[in-house]
Amino acid sequence: xxxxxxxxxxxxxxxxxxxxxxxxxxxxxxxxxxxxxxxxxxxxxxxxxxxxxxxxxxxxxxxxxxxxxxxxxxxxxxxxxxxxxxxxxxxxxxxxxxxxxxxxxxxxxxxxxxxxxxxxxxxxxxxxxxxxxxxxxxxxxxxxxxxxxxxxxxxxxxxxxxxxxxxxxxxxxxxxxxxxxxxxxxxxxxxxxxxxxxxxxxxxxxxxxxxxxxxxxxxxxxxxxxxxxxxxxxxxxxxxxxxxxxxxxxxxxxxxxxxxxxxxxxxxxxxxxxxxxxxxxxxxxxxxxxxxxxxxxxxxxxxxxxxxxxxxxxxxxxxxxxxxxxxxxxxxxxxxxxxxxxxxxxxxxxxxxxxxxxxxxxxxxxxxxxxxxxxxxxxxxxxxxxxxxxxxxxxxxxxxxxxxxxxxxxxxxxxxxxxxxxxxxxxxxxxxxxxxxxxxxxxxxxxxxxxxxxxxxxxxxxxxxxxxxxxxxxxx
Numbered sequence: 253x254x255x256x257x258x259x260x261x262x263x264x265x266x267x268x269x270x271x272x273x274x275x276x277x278x279x280x281x282x283x284x285x286x287x288x289x290x291x292x293x294x295x296x297x298x299x300x301x302x303x304x305x306x307x308x309x310x311x312x313x314x315x316x317x318x319x320x321x322x323x324x325x326x327x328x329x330x331x332x333x334x335x336x337x338x339x340x341x342x343x344x345x346x347x348x349x350x351x352x353x354x355x356x357x358x359x360x361x362x363x364x365x366x367x368x369x370x371x372x373x374x375x376x377x378x379x380x381x382x383x384x385x386x387x388x389x390x391x392x393x394x395x396x397x398x399x400x401x402x403x404x405x406x407x408x409x410x411x412x413x414x415x416x417x418x419x420x421x422x423x424x425x426x427x428x429x430x431x432x433x434x435x436x437x438x439x440x441x442x443x444x445x446x447x448x449x450x451x452x453x454x455x456x457x458x459x460x461x462x463x464x465x466x467x468x469x470x471x472x473x474x475x476x477x478x479x480x481x482x483x484x485x486x487x488x489x490x491x492x493x494x495x496x497x498x499x500x501x502x503x504x505x506x507x508x509x510x511x512x513x514x515x516x517x518x519x520x521x522x523x524x525x526x527x528x529x530x531x532x533x534x535x536x537x538x539x540x541x542x543x544x545x546x547x548x549x550x551x552x553x554x555x556x557x558x559x560x561x562x563x564x565x566x567x568x569x570x571x572x573x574x575x576x577x578x579x580x581x582x583x584x585x586x587x588x589x590x591x592x593x594x595x596x597x598x599x600x601x602x603x604x605x606x607x608x609x610x611x612x613x614x615x616x617x618x619x620x621x622x623x624x625x626x627x628x629x630x631x632x633x634x635x636x637x638x639x640x641x642x643x644x645x646x647x648x649x650x651x652x653x654x655x656x657x658x659x660x661x662x663x664x665x666x667x668x669x670x671x672x673x674x675x676x677x678x679x680x681x682x683x684x685x686x687x688x689x690x691x692x693x694x695x696x697x698x699x700x701x702x703x704x705x706x707x708x709x710x711x712x713x714x715x716x717x718x719x720x721x722x723x724x725x726x727x728x
Contacts, residue, residue: 281319284336285312291340299347302354304369304393314375315339322666334665338384346388346400349438356433357398360442369393378493379625379668389443397443403495404672405439407616408432411494414609418468421602424594425464428488446564447486457487458567459584462515462533463591465489469513470710471599471698473499473691476621477515479560482532484567489533495619498675498691502648508694510592510713517721520626527724528560533581533588534721535562541626580725582718589711596710600702607699614676614692621671622652622659628668640664651686 289312293300303311322335350357350370372391378401380386385402392398401408415429430442449455469477474497481493501508511518517534519527520541528539538561568579581588599606622645631642640663645652655671658681662669673680676692 280323281316284319284332285316288312288315288336288339291336292343295340295344296347299344299351302347302350302370303373304371307370307373307390310373311343311375314373318376335384338665342383342385342402345385346402349400349435350390353433353435353440357440360396360398360431360433360440381662381667381670383665384667397445399441399443399492400438401441402438403670404437404617405432405434405441407497407613407618407675408439408441408494409434410613410616411491411497413612417609421605423464424598425461425591426488427461427465428485428490430490430492441492444483444485444490444492446483448484449487449567454487455567455579456584456587458484458489459533459581459587460591461487462489463588463593464595465491465591466510466513466515466533466588466714467592467595467599467710469497469515470508470510471695472497473508473695473698474513475499477513477532478530479532479535479562479565482515482565484565486567489565489567491532496621498613498616498618498695499620500673500678500687500691501689501694502651502687504688506688508698510710511717516588516714517717517724519720519724520624529721529724530560532565534717535560536566536581537562537725580722582722582725585715585718588718589714592711592714593707596702596707599699603699603702607696610692610695610699614674616675617672618675618691619670619672620680622649622655622669625668628659628663631663632666652680652683654683655681 289308292311300308319332319335322332327335369392370390371393372389374389374391376386377389378387381403387402388400390398390400409432412429412432415427419427419429428444430444432442433440449458469491474491474494476493476496477491481491483490483492510516514530515532517529517531519529521527528541529535530539538559540559627643631640640660642656642660642663645656658671659669671681674690676690678685678687678690680686
């Protein structure tokens, strides 16, 4: 068994430890977490008192799990110090925002008093951005929950208003619309609980609503609607991340299909022949990817293929009447087509009223991805805090090559790079006119061009996507 030594300077103290195997990791993690806890308590002051002992323990456990994985990559001591600093800053920021918005949060609790304490924190629920910041779910003593998002939430707020307008206008499918509180650079969202469908009738209604949601997101040029951004709440599919609406185009006549939303099957291919689909509706079975994660064993650290599992995006039924095979989404393709068709015609008939809602989104800040998030994760398969192995951008994205330095800078502090722009802009992060058309322009033109011909094309795209999904399922 390999022996390792570490000397860390943390918070003014010095820690030295020599141990064998996993004991080394356990001991170092314990010291790092204790140091972070004391520093957070000192930095947050009275805001730290908003957390019950159980919530503080949740924070510690989340940090411990993160550090345990990080130590497998053998980071340098300076990098560990930086990681602790970022964690303390991010947690302190969340607590200060919680204190500032306390009155509004109490109102969200419908008058019930949380007793001044948060009793549970589920952290690290999203990719890390902007200095280790990540989404979290807070549970209060009264039992209600709130989602904290440390990023600009204007797009989410507008999307919530659009859903409210659609419901009030008696859209042909119903939308579950969680409340959103938009603040400067961050926001809060009402928690959406995962609820299973209990019958075939409910299952069919879920997929009919899914077809309506797919139509809406396609018209809004949304992407990244993968399984982690979709929650099945009874008969309602709920998109819980709306920062990637109004996607622009690099080409004046670029094709845009319903599969581009990421909500229905859109298969990825790994370098080793792997084939997998992580779409919000299509990903219903565990799948292996080409993305590798570090694992500890007696011989050292090995990288193994990551196996993804569906979770809250699946409206699993709790009845013995249906076998698992009969519950596959492609068996409900007709219901999805019906929901899509009805929503498509609803928007076409109310074109001008819908465009007025779109006009309100002109200056929204939306996110644009230079490359797949999986590619960023793969770049960390080396020594943490040191060199990052990031490949070249695909040829169609070479216009963004000058942003590589910013990508690498973010990755070196374990962040997924984030680039934002206005919905009506053709510029990205200082690169002028890099897009042929803005997302806002494309959404408006797409709505004006609605008709039976475009509807038939989109229905055809849906059928092809689910046919491939069914074939892939039979071969698995």
